[in-house]
Amino acid sequence: MKQHDESVTIDLDRRERRLYDRLRAAVVPARPGESSGTRDVLFLLPDLTVLLYRLLRDERVPIGGKAIALLGVGYVLSPVDLVPEFALGPIGLVDDLLVVGAALSRVLNYVHPDVVRGHWSGQGDALDAIQRATGWAEQRVRGVVRRVVPPFLRGYLD
16 A cells, blocks of 8 residues: 555535445444444445445546446446355355455555545444455455466466
C-alpha cells in the first residue's frame, strides 16, 4: 500500500451513507458492553462489499481502482459463482469473500487511507480489518491462480 501524508476531507451523501448503516444496526442492534466479535464476522462480507461500492462511486478514486471495485461488486452480485451458495450454504460465500478481499487489496493502492476510512461501516479501524481480510484472501487466491496460470506467465502476477 502506498504511503500518504496528507489528510483527506470526505463529503458523502447522507442518505446513501446512512442507509446501510441503519440496516446494519437494525439487523443486530449493539448493546452497551456487548462484544461485537460475532456480529463483525457475520457482517464482514457485506461491510467489505458496501465499501467497494462506495469507493466505486467516489470521484477521488481513479478509473483503475473503480474498474477493480466494479469487478469485485459485480462478482458478489452475480448469480454465477465458483462455489454456489445454494448448494453449500454459508460455505458458498467463501469465494465471494476471496474475490472482494483481493479486489480491495488492489483498490487500496489507488486511494488515500482517509477515503477508505470515511466509507467504512464496520467496527474498528477500517484499514486494520481490511488488511487482515485481504491478506487472508490474497494468499488463497494467489495459490489457486499460481496453480492455474502457465509457468511463463506467473512472473506477471506479483
